[in-house]
Amino acid sequence: MTTIGSVVLEVPDPEAAEAFHTALGVADAVGARASDAPTSGFRGFTLSLVVSRPSTVDALIGTALDAGATPLKPVAKSFWGYGGVVRAPDGTIWKVATSAKKDTGPATRQVDSIALLLGVADVRASKRFYTERGLPVAKSFGGKYVEFEAGSGPVTLGLYGRKALAKDAGVPAEGTGSHRIVLAGDAGTFTDPDGFSWEPAARPADQPGPAR
Numbered sequence: 001m002t003t004i005g006s007v008v009l010e011v012p013d014p015e016a017a018e019a020f021h022t023a024l025g026v027a028d029a030v031g032a033r034a035s036d037a038p039t040s041g042f043r044g045f046t047l048s049l050v051v052s053r054p055s056t057v058d059a060l061i062g063t064a065l066d067a068g069a070t071p072l073k074p075v076a077k078s079f080w081g082y083g084g085v086v087r088a089p090d091g092t093i094w095k096v097a098t099s100a101k102k103d104t105g106p107a108t109r110q111v112d113s114i115a116l117l118l119g120v121a122d123v124r125a126s127k128r129f130y131t132e133r134g135l136p137v138a139k140s141f142g143g144k145y146v147e148f149e150a151g152s153g154p155v156t157l158g159l160y161g162r163k164a165l166a167k168d169a170g171v172p173a174e175g176t177g178s179h180r181i182v183l184a185g186d187a188g189t190f191t192d193p194d195g196f197s198w199e200p201a202a203r204p205a206d207q208p209g210p211a212r
Helices: 014-024 052-066 124-132 162-169
Strands: 006-013 032-036 039-041 045-050 070-078 080-089 093-098 113-120 135-139 147-148 155-161 173-178 181-185 195-200
Touching: 006 014, 006 155, 014 032, 014 052, 045 162, 052 070, 052 080, 052 093, 093 124, 093 162, 113 124, 113 162, 124 135, 124 147, 155 162
Parallel strands: 006 032, 045 093, 113 155, 181 195
Antiparallel strands: 006 181, 039 173, 045 113, 070 080, 080 093, 135 147, 147 155
16 A cells, blocks of 8 residues: 655755754654745645644644744634644644544644645546555545545645635645645555655654755
């Protein structure tokens, strides 16, 4: 089964991005490398941190803001749970959320899962594309949303309509240029119908990161 070993964000300042990822506790799954590829507006994806309780949402959103992120959607309750959305200094949109509406204990720093949502033009067509490349479907809601099984990888992949994903993130759907993200996994090298690129996962010694 195809898995995502990590995602690599293409950013102007990889060292600063890695420091942000370390603050959130996701540096093992989210890397960074230098890029000045033109990009504007919504980049067509979001990264979500799924946690166990509202107090942990508050703690991680606070950490992100202290690390230079700007708020897009303030933390709030909704019919699905509790969460908020921020934009990292490098422009990446991060959501922190839980399905729980009440705390059952103190805040922790634990991230239960990382979800990468791609905003696509045609959810059904992109679903076919990915299932043909070895990603089994875990959940599917017609042409609105698809979630694939994570397998042994740390990142779960989901597909959402581009406009719907932008609305969920609190930003306009318009955007041009590079997505500024690469998915590193065991499916080989290819580009999907919406321009998201995959490459083979790097060996541990080759993982991108700040110079040491």
